[in-house]
Amino acid sequence: MSAQPVHGNPAGRPRVPRTIGGISDALRGSRRAQFFAELLEAQQGPELDCVLSTWWGRAMLDTDPERDRVHAAAEAGTLPTTTMDEILRRRQERATR
Template sequence: MSAQPMRTRGPDRVPRNAESIAAALEGERRMEFYRELLAAAPEDAEGVLRRWWCEAMLDTDPAASRVTETALNGTLPTKSVAAAIARRQAAGLPVE
């Protein structure tokens, strides 16, 4: 028996490095990213990159406009926190 990933995914739309993150952001957001990264202490730089990578991934999500539209018109599917916790527990994932 071998361990298999629960789901496979392709490469990230935005590689996890400062240059790619900056390229995915536009205008003032790109400048804000650079300001925050340059002001960060070395031990905090990884956290800055991680946060802004998440922002860049959201900004480049091809489904973003559809999700926004469905949220605004009240048709976005939702689930309860209890359902999300149960799903994570069933998958053997932490729920803290």
């Protein structure tokens, strides 16, 4: 298992720029309004950074080419899952290589 992106992007750029405009452009439907509501309430500094980071993650999910397939599999109960114990075991194996 790897933390590398499944879908590559040209020049290694993220699908969604980590900017207010990039995030806004990527969000679907009413999520854009929610983003701006939180953004306008956040104070400069850690609070604003948190809003941007949270919504950037959501924007990345909204623009994932596999989003609809993954969502359907999750709804159907067929999405592959793993346990934290399995994840830790794999990480320990990689660390010893």
